[in-house]
Amino acid sequence: MSAQKQTTSAPARKEYTREEVAQHNKAGDNWVIIDSEVYNVSKFAQLHPGGEQVFHDEEVAGQDATDVFFGLHRREVLEKPQYARLIVGTIKGEQPKLKADPVGSPSRVPYAEPSWLATGYHSPYFNDSHRRLQREWRKFVDEEITEIAQRVEENGKRPDVELVKKLGANGINAMRMGPGKHLHGRKLFADIKGEEFDYFHELIITQELVRCGARGFGDGLNGGMVIGLPPVMNFGSQELKDEVVEPVLRGDKFICLAVTEAFAGSDVMGIRTYAKKSEDGSHYVVNGTKKWITNGVFADYFTTAVKTDEGFAVMCIPRSCGNIETKIIKTSYSPTAGTAYITFDNVKVPSKYLIGEDGMGIYYILSNFNHERWVMCCSTIRAARAAAEQTLLWTNQRKAFGKPLHSQPVVRQKLAQMFAEVEAAQNWLENVTYQMCKMSYNQQSKFLAGQVGLLKSWSTRVSHNVADSAVNIFGGRGLTKSGMGKFVELFARTYKFDAVLGGSEEVIGDLAVRMALKQMPENARL
Structure with missing residues (x-):
């Protein structure tokens, strides 16, 4: 005899009138109404961070506390399982009015969206592929990134490597590098064609990520790649590209841009990190320091501005060269960005890691x-x-x-x-x-x-x-x-x-x- 699959549906919530709820208005028997849903807070009141007395207020106990609640708490509080379990029923004949819009949908709050996304507005810049990318990418961000962003922003750890790899597999890492031949023929998110990808697609990817509301996470999520990989892609030798580009775009390796020093910020010409070329030309020996380097703590490659006998150069220095020390810098935002102080101490760097030509470093830096x-x-x-x-x-x-x-x-x-x-x-x-x-x-x-x-x-x-x-x-x-x-x-x-x-x-x-x-x-x- 074969077993039949049992299907069960959630039990219907009991309905109450407002008058019935009003009877539960004292310590040990305390109910409140929030957006037509009835919460039994009798036991929870004793655990409330703001104190039990809040629930004894005559405007709260047994009453509709919707305005009071939203004057003190964010919506997500109600969505937590421990609070959802407090619901004992609904108000008869009423429906919730304040439920959140579906995940990924545009905000209906005035000025909450750029006008090209707002209902009734038009734009000469955005086409169907832009709008498709925005819809699918927002849903992905809301469902798979925002929780991670908030978690690491709080604990200060680097963004999950598995997330970076997932973004790589979906073509997002490559798309964040902007338009170019590196996208042609590549499988991209939302079925965008590499040949049609433009800066508006990239703008969408960047701006939708910002909605996570996690500034440190935004830099930690491959911020170093966005600024550190272009010099390799645009000016590096084919041998260098073959080693670095695809592993970084997949999320197997990480890269950062190391230009700023304690002695030279906006004054790029003032950098002191020096690369001495060997007599046989096979390698450079690099000495110096870099400061405030995004993703430097966990980077595998350092796209580094250096002084040389020829003037200035840029090198993609692998951590595997040795004698590279990275220390985290405590900034006023989360350490999830991996902001680093870097020391190069007689680092022997093979000449194949020179980006472009020695002496052209300032041009490469400024073009970036x-x-x-x-x-x-x-x-x-x-x-x-x-x-x-x-x-x-x-x-x-x-x-x-x-x-x-x-x-x-x-x-x-x-x-x-x-x-x-x-x-x-x-x-x-x-x-x-x-x-x-x-x-x-x-x-x-x-x-x-x-x-x-x-x-x-x-x-x-x-x-x-x-x-x-x-x-x-x-x-x-x-x-x-x-x-x-x-x-x-x-x-x-x-x-x-x-x-x-x-x-x-x-x-x-x-x-x-x-x-x-x-x-x-x-x-x-x-």
Whole structure:
């Protein structure tokens, strides 16, 4: 006799009237209503971090505590299993109104999305392949990355290597390197064709990752690859590419960019790390230090700027050469980024690891900055928008003096400024991105270095303004690493990294003006 498969369905929840719930309003017998669902908090009240007294309030015990709850807690609290188990029924004839939208769906909160994603808006830049990538990538990020991002942001460990390998298998690591022949014929995420991949596809990948709300994780998740691998891909020998590129894109190996030193930040010409070429030309001996190197702690390769007898050079130095020491630097954001201080002590590096030609190092370094700074613009602008969205949500559910916070004119004015600045920043970014799609690599260096520099300088000022207003509106919660304002706190604490990394606001702003002055026509007069 064969066994029959038993199917069971979840038991129907019991229905109560509001009057029935109101009878459970004392210690030991305490129920509350949140969004039409009835919670028995009789035992939980004794364990509540905020104290049991909260549940004895006449506006809470036996009452609809929806507004009270969302004035104190984030939605995800209700989604935790330990709290879902407290549900004993629903209110008769009512349906939940505040359930989250499906995973991966666009936010319906005004200004929460770039206008090209907002309902009813149009864009000349984004086509069907861009929109398909955005839909599928957001779902992937929400379902498979966000939890990891929040976990490692909290514990400070590097992002899961298995996640990096999964991204590699789906073509995401390769897509993060931008358009190019390395994508042609490669299987890419969302069935995007390598030949059609452009900078708007890359913008989407970068901006959707930012929605995880985990700044350190964003750098830890192969931030070193995004800036450290391009010199190898663009200028390295075929032998060097064969050794490095595919293992890094698969997630089997990790790479970082080592330019900055304690003695030389934006002043690249001031670097002191020195590579002495052997008499027979077979190798270089490298000595020096590098500082603030993203992913340096766990990197297998170091794309390193060095001085040589010929001037400057760039080398892809394998950790396996030995005599390389990396120490973690404690920054004000999570150590998950693996930010390192690196010491090269008589490191013998075979000449095959020289990138391009000795003496061309400054050109290789500077040509890499445009893309690096553009990626940072994509990130900081999207992070500022997310902070603005969090602030709008907070002002809509937080009550002060008996009214929603947004009833205060000064609050609405701050929101207006935040919205205006993030919209302007995104539109400038999209215009620059369009120019990148139409220009060759050399044309980008000639025409866009100043534009990208100004955009980065200005976009981090936007982030500064948004962070300042968001923290003020959230108050104490905007300074707390957990709870309602946790994403605003993290944004306010970490946005400054984008204002410094890749060239400080003042340095690259000055660069843009100096480039403009060089291009002044001789007959320009008032």
